Amino acid sequence: MTMKRNIGDLAIFGGSSAFLQTLFVGRPNVGDRARFFDRVNWALDHQWLTNGGPLAREFEQRVAELAGVRYCVSTCNATTALQLLARAADLSGEIIMPSLTFPATAHAFRWLGLTPVFCDIDPTTGCMDPALVEAAITPRTSAIVPVHLWGRPCAVDQFAKVAAAHDVKLFYDAAHGLGCTSGGLPIGGFGQAEVFSFHATKVVNSFEGGAVVTDDEELAKRIRAIHNFGFAQGRVSTEAGINGKMTEAAAAMGLTSLDAFEETVCQNKANYDSYQSELAGLAGLKIVDFNPAERNNYHYLIVEIDAAVTGVHRDLLDDVLKSEKVMCQRYFSPGCHEMEPYRSEQPVTLPHTEQLAQKVLALPTGPTVSREDIRRVCDIVRFTLERGHEVTHRVNERVESMVTP
Ligand code: T4K
Numbered sequence: 001m002t003m004k005r006n007i008g009d010l011a012i013f014g015g016s017s018a019f020l021q022t023l024f025v026g027r028p029n030v031g032d033r034a035r036f037f038d039r040v041n042w043a044l045d046h047q048w049l050t051n052g053g054p055l056a057r058e059f060e061q062r063v064a065e066l067a068g069v070r071y072c073v074s075t076c077n078a079t080t081a082l083q084l085l086a087r088a089a090d091l092s093g094e095i096i097m098p099s100l101t102f103p104a105t106a107h108a109f110r111w112l113g114l115t116p117v118f119c120d121i122d123p124t125t126g127c128m129d130p131a132l133v134e135a136a137i138t139p140r141t142s143a144i145v146p147v148h149l150w151g152r153p154c155a156v157d158q159f160a161k162v163a164a165a166h167d168v169k170l171f172y173d174a175a176h177g178l179g180c181t182s183g184g185l186p187i188g189g190f191g192q193a194e195v196f197s198f199h200a201t202k203v204v205n206s207f208e209g210g211a212v213v214t215d216d217e218e219l220a221k222r223i224r225a226i227h228n229f230g231f232a233q234g235r236v237s238t239e240a241g242i243n244g245k246m247t248e249a250a251a252a253m254g255l256t257s258l259d260a261f262e263e264t265v266c267q268n269k270a271n272y273d274s275y276q277s278e279l280a281g282l283a284g285l286k287i288v289d290f291n292p293a294e295r296n297n298y299h300y301l302i303v304e305i306d307a308a309v310t311g312v313h314r315d316l317l318d319d320v321l322k323s324e325k326v327m328c329q330r331y332f333s334p335g336c337h338e339m340e341p342y343r344s345e346q347p348v349t350l351p352h353t354e355q356l357a358q359k360v361l362a363l364p365t366g367p368t369v370s371r372e373d374i375r376r377v378c379d380i381v382r383f384t385l386e387r388g389h390e391v392t393h394r395v396n397e398r399v400e401s402m403v404t405p
Contacts, residue, residue, distance in 0.1 A: 004383045007391055011323035018376050019325040026201030026329065027368045030253075031260035039252035048248060051228070055251035060211065062258055063196065066179060067188020067213045071220035074246035074254075075227055078175050078197030078210030082108035084244050085193055085212050086143075088222040089169055093140035097173070098128040099335035099342075100353045101147045105173050106336045109145075117141070118337040120350040126150065126288070129352075130158035134166070143169040150288060150300040150331075151203075153182030156190045163191070171195070175210075178203055179265060181295040188213045198254055203268070203299040204261055206254030209246050264367050268298035271365040271374060275301055278378035282385055284309030288360075300331065301365040303381075304356070311388030314361050316395060320384050326364065326377050333357040 009015035030036070043049060050056075056074050064072035075081040086095075086109055095109045099118035106116040119136050122129040126149045133144055144163055146154040154172065163170035170190075175197035177187035188194050193216065196202075198209030212223050225232040230241025246254070272290070279285055284306040290296040305314040312320075318328050335353045336342055363377060384391055 004380065007387055007394060010320055010380075010384070010391070011325075012320050013394065017323065017325045018380055019373075022325045022327055023364045023369065023373055023377070024327050025362045025364050027364075027366045028200045028205050029203060029257050029260055029264045029367055030205075031256040031258075033256075035259065036252055036256040039255060040249055043248040043252060050245055050247045052224075052245065053248040053251070055248045055255060056246045059206070059246070059251040059254045059258070062255065063178075063211050064188075064213060066186065066258075066261075067194070067196075068186040069189050069213045070215050071217065072211050072213045073220060073223045073227060074206075074251065075210040075212065075244045076246055076250075077199065077208045078173075078195050079104040079108045080227075080242070080244040081195045081197075081210035081212050082145075082171075082173065083112055084223045084226050084242070085171055085195060085219075086112055086114060087226055088219055089143070089171070089192070091142045091169065093142050094138060095143050095145055096128075096133050096136050096141060097145040098147050098149070098353070099337040099350055100126060100149065100332050100357060101173065101336060102175070102332055103336050103339060104175075105145065105147055106342065110341070114142075115140075115346075116336070116342065117346075118335070118342070118348055118350060118353075120352045121356065122155075123352040123356060125152060125155075126356060127152065127154040130155050130162050133159070134162045137162075137166045137168065141166070141168050143171055145171050145173055147173040147175070148177035148180065148187055150302055151176040151178075151180045151187075151297050152288070152290065153177070153180060153187060153294065156182050159191070174213075175199075175202070176299060177297075179261060179295060179297045184294070186295075189215065192216055193219060198250075198257075203264060203297045204254065204257045206246065206250040206257065209250050209254055260367075265297050267367045268365055269296075270371075271369055272298045272301060274371055274374045275363065275365075275378065278375060279303070279381065282382055284388070285381070285385060298365070301363045302331065303361050303363060304359040305361060305385075306359060310385045311390075311392055312385055313392070314359055316392060317381065317384055318361055320391065321377070321380060324380050326380065328364070329362040331360060331362045333360060
């Protein structure tokens with residue numbers, strides 16, 4: 001790495017990049033490649049490639065165990081899993097959810113003709129605020145769908161009370177929550193059902209994949225039927241289903257990635273500790289932390305940048321890091337309510353969501369990110385934030401010189 005001694009050494013101002021190879025957020029947890037190929041070969045040898053094959057069933061069993069629930073239905077992705085759940089639960093009208101999430105949470109329901117109603121967050125947790133949810137319930141509300149943002153559990157007890165008091169369904173988008181607990185109980189068992197994502201970028205991946213987990217036998221049966229064209233038994237459909245199945249190749253990856261889950265979490269935790277020590281005491285930067293009394297997967301390393309203190313907006317820090325070949329992600333910015341179609345169709349102001357969405361940045365972590373990578377990333381972050389006003393001023397000067405003839 002080229003040491004940054006003055007701000008002209010930053011790559012954004014023409015210096016050399018700190019990394020030769022790009023560092024990414026969301027590198028897949030692949031696990032033991034040989035084991036993956038063994039599983040795929042086994043499926044090929046047996047010529048059984050999809051439709052609830054043995055690998056998908058094994059994957060479901062292992063996910064159910066991890067989530068502490070009786071039933072798991074694997075799917076082709078989590079977006080479809082949310083839709084299957086909405087159909088199987090006969091949701092209608094309005095669904096209350098956070099805006100500070102990946103757009104899939106909202107789009108999944110919107111695609112079914114349901115109306116996402118965005119609710120503000122508790123700024124201290126980033127998760128939806130149960131008191132505000134209660135105030136947002138109308139006679140058209142059929143469900144509440146909180147998101148365990150970045151794997152940090154929502155206020156599950158309070159949501160359960162609100163849902164029961166108003167007789168609405170409660171489902172969680174647990175796309176980030178595999179292997180995490182709330183009050184010592186695994187995410188997966190809260191509400192009537194929860195949905196995991198096994199996208200390539202998740203802590204356990206099946207290339208693409210998802211699952212609905214639940215203790216409700218009837219709900220699980222209906223989801224299993226709907227995700228296979230509505231075939232409850234045999235080849236006669238009992239309702240209009242869809243194809244939402246997980247393939248055997250995906251399950252082979254999912255199982256292999258699950259084999260490496262504990263190791264991945266250990267590595268994530270070590271990375272989290274490294275970031276904490278490297279960035280300690282840096283004014284205007286906060287690392288989103290995890291409750292040490294719970295089990296966490298430490299999959300997302302999120303920092304909040306307070307531009308009023310640092311003199312650098314999150315977007316500029318992101319640009320600085322990108323120039324150094326550190327590809328961060330602005331998870332989740334802007335909030336869904338500030339994106340189409342929701343922005344035009346149902347304008348709403350969510351002050352806490354909007355403020356936090358301006359601050360958050362996901363930094364690289366995961367098994368492929370080394371201690372040395374983290375040290376280098378943190379050096380750039382510290383260097384930039386400690387000279388925040390100067391860096392911002394220099395960028396603004398450059399922009400002005402480009403627009404002034
Ligand atoms: N609910 C929530 C709360 C979610 O966060 C998500 C998905 C869903 C529901 C829906 O789940 P799925 O239907 O996808 O199962 C990524 C993922 O595509 C998305 O699954 C995930 N959340 C979201 C948080 O992250 P992007 O748009 O950031 O993806 P992309 O392609 O830009 O990749 C992100 C980073 O990962 C890059 O740094 C590159 C790296 N990467 C990506 C892929 C695909 C790799 O290193 N290897 C890869 O194979 O959304």
